[in-house]
Amino acid sequence: MKPEYKIIMNMINEKSRVLDVGCDDGILMEFLKQNKNVDIRGIEISKEKVQTCISKGLTVIEGNAELDLKQFPNKSFDYVVLGQTLQAFVNPEIVIKELLRVGEKAIVTIPNFGHWKVRLNLLIKGTMPVTKTLPNKWYNTPNIHMCTIKDFFKFSETFNFKIFKSLALINRKVSNINYSNLFIKNLFSELGIFLIEKSDEN
Amino acid sequence: MNIKENIKTIIIKKPLKLDCGKIINNFPLAYETYGSLNAKKSNAILVCHALTGDQFVTGLNPITKKDGWWSYAVGPNKSIDTNKYFVICANVIGGCMGSFGPSHINPETKKIFGTDFPVITINDIVNAQVNLLDHFGIKQLFSVVGGSMGGMQVLQFVSNFPEKTKTAVPIACTSSHSAQNIAFNELGRQAITADHNWSDGKYTSKNNVPEKGLAVARMAAHITYLSKKGLQEKFGRKLQERDDLKFGFDADFQIESYLRYQGSVFVDRFDANSYLYITRAMDYFDLVKQFNGNLSNAFKNTKAKFFVISFTSDWLYPTQENKDIVIALNAIGTDVGFVEIESDKGHDSFLLDVPDFLKTLKNFLDKSYIE
Known part of the structure; x- marks a missing residue:
């Protein structure tokens, strides 16, 4: 189980309606079902993984978040979770908009490209960084839109959504991120976890 | 095909008003069952057959002396496990394996119906076979499952009888028969x-x-x-x-x-x-039109859990048409899962040995089943 699953769980209210976008083999779904008694659905692009989820008794549809989120009505879920896949979409801004349309709130996690090891890797070696959270080479990575925690903050301003909570994961420890510690957190976090909501004026 | 003594039949006395306007009563409905009904009557699965299928789902078909049409999927320890579930399948009305059809004698003329038999619809087929539930005293099915025209019956069944099933599995089908x-x-x-x-x-x-x-x-x-x-x-x-x-x-x-x-x-x-x-019944099937262009309305009264399955190489009822069902269900927050199974066996995939399909169907049913 990924270390951020517990953090995500703590952001979610009991018995709420949750959609896990890119639910993979359903481990987070099972975890949330057991601990928060949520009504949870998943959407997953891989046929094999959908079949794995079905074998666990989870409700999952095969689909692509960029194309298939539109079938869900506005605010049909309390939370929509997008775990470490925002950077893999062709149009992350459309995906974020859709998440915030379908869900009252969205929980987005991103592998932080601003981590010092990533920066050092590029600076010293002069090659695209390969780290624990980013294990692929440049040519076979699914991540086509890498971003940093700082980028995500800017992204929220540009696309006008509210960041309710932003947490950093550093060596399995969780801490808050705010504008005053952003520089440091952006340097040391492996992962950023954000609870976001559509701004009222949108 | 006169040797039909191996066929189980109930006579439906209750008048059934067909979509064409005619009313039929005292008509035969042929069926077969596999496995046994538990004491709570909570383990029944209605299997709906496709165009040329019949009630002899699995094992040896006593009439044709060949394997039942869904022998890969239905039987002991199979996807639809007859050790666990009580499987019921009715021959569709209009069919030729014992249910009321055009080869029967018209009581009015004492002659074989032929084309004097009323034109029937998927709706009529479903309304006829729901009588089997009463026959067995089943208030709610565990599941209703079918592929192709069987899948259309699944959709119509849930729409007509939203509380009569816990789960529904339409496979390789459509909500509206296309021009093709x-x-x-x-x-x-x-x-x-x-x-x-x-x-x-x-x-x-x-x-x-x-x-x-x-x-x-x-x-x-x-x-x-x-x-x-x-x-x-x-x-x-x-x-x-x-x-x-x-x-x-x-x-x-x-x-x-x-x-x-x-x-x-x-x-x-x-x-x-x-x-x-x-x-003709298949061609007339248009659940979208029946609900004034909004398929979601067909399912708005059901709490059934759906699982929709399509196949990559099925060009007769392609994935998109199956997905339209999923979209309509998601639009009203219905519990629906969906997977497109990789197979190069075309529309027939659901009848054949396609392990991913058979395994997934079994997993869905077994995981959804609570005694």
Whole structure:
């Protein structure tokens, strides 16, 4: 189980309606079902993984978040979770908009490209960084839109959504991120976890 | 096909108003069951058969002496596990395996119905077979499952009887028969009615069977059940028991011989008029129109959990049409899962040994089942 699953769980209210976008083999779904008694659905692009989820008794549809989120009505879920896949979409801004349309709130996690090891890797070696959270080479990575925690903050301003909570994961420890510690957190976090909501004026 | 004493039948006394306006009553509904009903009557699965299927889902079909049409999926320890579930399947009305159909005697004229049999719809078929639930005293099914036309019945069943099933599995089907679907069915019907032996549907009284027409209908339909890739891999341009082309119109190619064989065995087990009636029922199926263009409304009263399955190489009921069902269900927050199974066996995939499909169907049912 990924270390951020517990953090995500703590952001979610009991018995709420949750959609896990890119639910993979359903481990987070099972975890949330057991601990928060949520009504949870998943959407997953891989046929094999959908079949794995079905074998666990989870409700999952095969689909692509960029194309298939539109079938869900506005605010049909309390939370929509997008775990470490925002950077893999062709149009992350459309995906974020859709998440915030379908869900009252969205929980987005991103592998932080601003981590010092990533920066050092590029600076010293002069090659695209390969780290624990980013294990692929440049040519076979699914991540086509890498971003940093700082980028995500800017992204929220540009696309006008509210960041309710932003947490950093550093060596399995969780801490808050705010504008005053952003520089440091952006340097040391492996992962950023954000609870976001559509701004009222949108 | 007169030896039908092995067929279980109930007589439905309650009048059934058909979509065409006619009312039928005291009519037979033939069925078969597998496994046993538990004390709580909570383990029943209604299986709905496709166009040319019948109630003999699995094991040896006592009439045709061949394996049941869904022997891969239904049986002890199989996807629909008859050690666990009580499987019921009814022959559709309009059919030719014991249920009320065009080969029956019209009580008014004392003659075989033929084309005097009323045109039936998927809705009528479902409304007839729901009587089996009362017959067994089942208030709620555990599941209703079917592929192709069987899937259409699944959708119609849940729509008509939203509380009568816990789960629903429509497979390789559609909510509205497409122009292409209707076109292929019309081709089949034209082949039958163009056969001189069809005699306006009165062939039985003339001791005839429109064999050629029915065989051609089956051949054309059979092509639509397979994929181009599947056909190419299985037959390619292989020749049939000959070293070279014969410059004639015999079956030079294996695919020709195969289709001719499929046509010829079909006429032994299927009635030409039933073929007309059932294909018509499929063509008339349009759940979208029934609910004024909003398919979601068909399911708004149900709490059933759905699982929709399609196949990559099915071009007769392609994935998008199955997905439209999923979209309609998601639009109203219904509990729906969906997967497209990789297979090059075309529309027929649901009937064949496609392990991913069989495993996934089993997983869905077994995980959804609470005694």
